[in-house]
Amino acid sequence: MKTQTILMLTMMGIISSSALAVPVPIYTGSLSCADGGILGGGVWITPGVTTLEWEVTLNPTSTHYKYTLTVPEKDISHFIIETSLSFTEADIFNATGPFGNIEVKLHIPQQGNPEMPADIYGIKFCDMAEVTIAVIEFDSTRRPVLGSFYAKDGKTGGIDNVAWNADFSSATNDDYKILVPDTTPVPEPATCSLLALGAIALILRKRL
Numbered sequence: 001m002k003t004q005t006i007l008m009l010t011m012m013g014i015i016s017s018s019a020l021a022v023p024v025p026i027y028t029g030s031l032s033c034a035d036g037g038i039l040g041g042g043v044w045i046t047p048g049v050t051t052l053e054w055e056v057t058l059n060p061t062s063t064h065y066k067y068t069l070t071v072p073e074k075d076i077s078h079f080i081i082e083t084s085l086s087f088t089e090a091d092i093f094n095a096t097g098p099f100g101n102i103e104v105k106l107h108i109p110q111q112g113n114p115e116m117p118a119d120i121y122g123i124k125f126c127d128m129a130e131v132t133i134a135v136i137e138f139d140s141t142r143r144p145v146l147g148s149f150y151a152k153d154g155k156t157g158g159i160d161n162v163a164w165n166a167d168f169s170s171a172t173n174d175d176y177k178i179l180v181p182d183t184t185p186v187p188e189p190a191t192c193s194l195l196a197l198g199a200i201a202l203i204l205r206k207r208l
Contacts, residue, residue, distance in 0.1 A: 147177055
């Protein structure tokens with residue numbers, strides 16, 4: 001029994017060391033109106049240079065999201081990222097970027113969101129500073145899935161400069177969607193430890 005205990009602790013040490021050595025998963029991607037991945041209106045679309053890039057890092061206890069929205073001119077007013085309906089402001093923290101505040105709610109096509117293809121529930125980064133390149137980063141308790149985005153310029157009157165992903169309202173086509181936070185929470189370390197112990201016990205049992 002003592003030998004089995006020592007062996008189990010040794011294996012746990014090996015597993016822990018291996019887990020630390022495994023590279024952190026990082027997922028990147030981008031959409032552009034130049035290749036049809038981004039649709040919209042105004043000068044944001046005509047020149048064909050509006051892009052959205054993302055980088056998602058799966059850390060052990062959270063997920064880090066980074067989005068870079070680039071438009072040719074006419075400063076960005078707000079930027080909406082789709083989430084699941086159960087997502088709340090408690091699921092986002094360490095948020096940084098050129099925005100004044102955050103709203104998590106249902107956003108609908110209206111005067112403030114002209115030409116938005118459909119309703120979208122998610123995070124709205126409001127009151128943007130006068131920038132044409134917005135880098136927004138935050139951590140979340142939720143793991144990523146595919147979703148949509150919408151953005152609008154800050155000017156009033158005239159032609160609206162807006163952008164969204166091409167598969168915004170599609171439930172079947174994911175070719176032009178981005179990574180966004182979903183309902184799945186990050187597994188707690190205790191759960192991972194229990195799974196590791198279970199695997200170790202099974203190995204020991206087979207060896208006896």
